[in-house]
Amino acid sequence: MLSQSLVQDVLNEALTTGGDFAEVFVEDRLTNNLSLQGGLVENSLSGRDFGVGIRLFKGFQSTYTYTTDFTKEGMLKAAKRVAQTVHGDQLLKITDFGQQQVKVLHPIQQMPQSVDKVRKVNVLKKVHESASQYSDLITQVSIRLKDEEQNVLIANSEGAFIEDQRVRNILTVQSIASEKSRMESGYINTGALAGLEHLESIDVNFYGSEASRIAATMLDADPCPSGTFPVVIDNKFGGVIFHEACGHSLEASAVAKNKSVFSNKLGEKVASDLVTYIDDGTLQNEWGSINIDDEGEAARRNVLIENGILKGYLVDKLNARIMNTDITGSSRRESYRFAPTSRMTNTFIAPGESTREDIISNTEYGIFAKYMGGGQVNPATGDYNFGAEEAYIIKNGKIDRPVRGATLIGNGAETLKKVDMVGNNLGHGAGMCGASSGAVPVNVGQPTLRVSELTVGGTKGDA
């Protein structure tokens, strides 16, 4: 993408004023966004993102700049801008880079740019067909496909000069069911760090009809009661609760400044014995997977909580300095427009021994959250909230009526301790996670599990 001598000049320019680490991140990304509305191609967008980000450290201080000006003058000007924020004598000068090859953990077969757009449209039309035929209640179906090829070059003053290619595609389906003056929606997606072989291997009937089933079910749902109940959260995307409730608090960006509830608690009991929580960027071709992180470090499997005991954090280079610990291959960014920081990849609760049926039949009265929506957490307090996309009442150990408008509200640290049943059916779901280094693809995952009590906000009032 850029020559070693040019990158070397840029890094050396940034280091002139006494910085002790400099990094260049170059990105050339080709993206296609395709959307079908009512079975017809509504939008098709293509684009090329190109830019350069330069980061400089001095001690615990970090400065970042980025530009779309790729000329030598433009990049040297940007390097000067970061250099100006540091004051002192030059400490480092780079004379050569080591030769580094990325170890490809996630083979790509069919590059999305090489595939005729009509071929992609054909798959989307099949999904539309199964979604729209699900029921007469379905009044609108929107289908989107995003594919991208991100080429990056990461070089730094430690001698790294490494190039990687990340190829991803994600299909999302949204169905709307209507009856009289009411409308409800159902949403599902599937994504992979893979070529278009992912799109062409999915069960189109499942993804279409599932989105419509959710919408039609929620149209028939009662207002959700509010109060405190046992909550059973289903597997796969249900894991978003722990992504929000503890994943973010295990990122060094929160831990380093003692702003996380998990700061200074390594080796302590922070969760129920049933909870083992893992972040694993090496899971083959999964949506949140990586070959290398955005600081050029190899992906790895990090055990964060093991049988309730806090074992580790997700750590990037800057926070590793502050925390005086090792990096974990977890530094990520949305694009050249963001300085990287510690983030999750594929994070999940490890499977336990119960079956889904056991968990439900052992719950006399509670809520079953089959699909979760998005949510958020206040990192200072660990308070979180998120919406259930599809939920039911559990009555006498059986799934009863569907309920709409359920919001689960709680505190991360407390919820971890209240996990009292964990299923054996681990699954993963794809999502985009937003934080200070932008939106990055992540998987959240878990088996079906139960939280002994959780506050549920609904529209109905007390149960």
Added chain:
Amino acid sequence: MNLTDFKVRLFEKAQTKGFTDVELYYEKKKQFTSLLDQGEVDQFSVSEVMGLSFRGLYDGKMGYAYSEKLDDFSIDFLLDNAKENALILENENQEKIFAGNSNYPDANFYTEELNQFSYEELVEFLKIVESFVYKEDTRVVGTGFLGIQSSEIEKALFNSKGISLMERRNLLATGVSLIVKEGDLTKSGAYEKILYDLSETTAIDIAKKGVNEAISYLNPRSIENRKYKVLLRNDAATAILSSFSPVFSAENVQNGRSLLKDKVGEMIAGDNITLIDDPLHPDGNMSRNFDAEGVATKTVTVVEKGRLNTLFHNQKTAQKEDVETTGHAYKESYKDALTVATSNFYLKPGDQSYDELIKSIDEGVIITELSGLHSGVNEISGDFSIAAKGYYVKDGKVEGATNQLTVAGNFYDLLNDVKQIGSDLELAKRFGSASPSLLINQLSITSE
């Protein structure tokens, strides 16, 4: 290659490749962001980026592509992809390239004075805010967030039908969120402000407001779960209005994603509700003289005394209903397709102050801050169930903070259930929408 050369070559080559009408939308953005934590600069980021998008009619259909690199490769990339994208389109109502209005408003959204501040001065200002934050109250234990951002955006639109428009705007804003502690209890509160100066008085005001907000949440109580009379403070009311503003888009209505279908001319809200979109407001955050298609903008009263006058349109949605565009074509950035969106969208204020509204409440809840809007709002059904912070009110007096709440209701019901409207509209806020405080007859409240 500079922009003018690029445009000339792109348009020439587009013609030889078979495009009829073509358009180039260009954006350039300079931004500075800094975060401060315990006297240290935690983030210092400077950027200068540009990008452009090409839109062209091929075989009667509109193809799109964008690029961030001005080179020969990009010219071919844009034209080849736009052509392929055009060919697979199947929607009936096609976009058109606009020939231009005879007159355009000429409002100024660029404040020269903001350019005088150096990055160092902006960081220095944060340090002053931080020092006052700790002086203000001993219960302040830290800042969750303390940041400042200056940005300058220039955009231009050129097309083969003769449009050549340009405008720029700039903004300086700061935000602080504070962590306060009393006993074992930790709470946080936030305040944000658009800045026009960096005086010490302004710094003290921000520190004071942020600290007061955080402290107000200490000593929270649990309240009974039921329906209450609810005062949505202006920021909370703004967040709700902003979340639901897409329901007024003709595009969403035509795509079956809004319940306002066939409602133009009908009462959809109480007769005390008037909703206005004013793209030319000097204090607005989303001000613009021309929309993303190059149509001259103007003030539109969408809901007047409860009656839905019109929806927001671009050329394509307007053509479908045989009406005029309202000048609400919108592109989030050069990377995005043309859509419809509000600019400075606000609920017309009433005449009672926030304090007067509180005095009129016998028993109720004030909602001050909402979080997790993206997950708790169902834009399609109008239902919302959102985590919130608030206070409990008894006999016209604020009794204190509540534990974390969830407030639940339905936007369409809410529009018909507003008892009183405050006078405290603040248009210069982060959202493109704004609302004064609203006193609602009843909403469901769940307390943790």
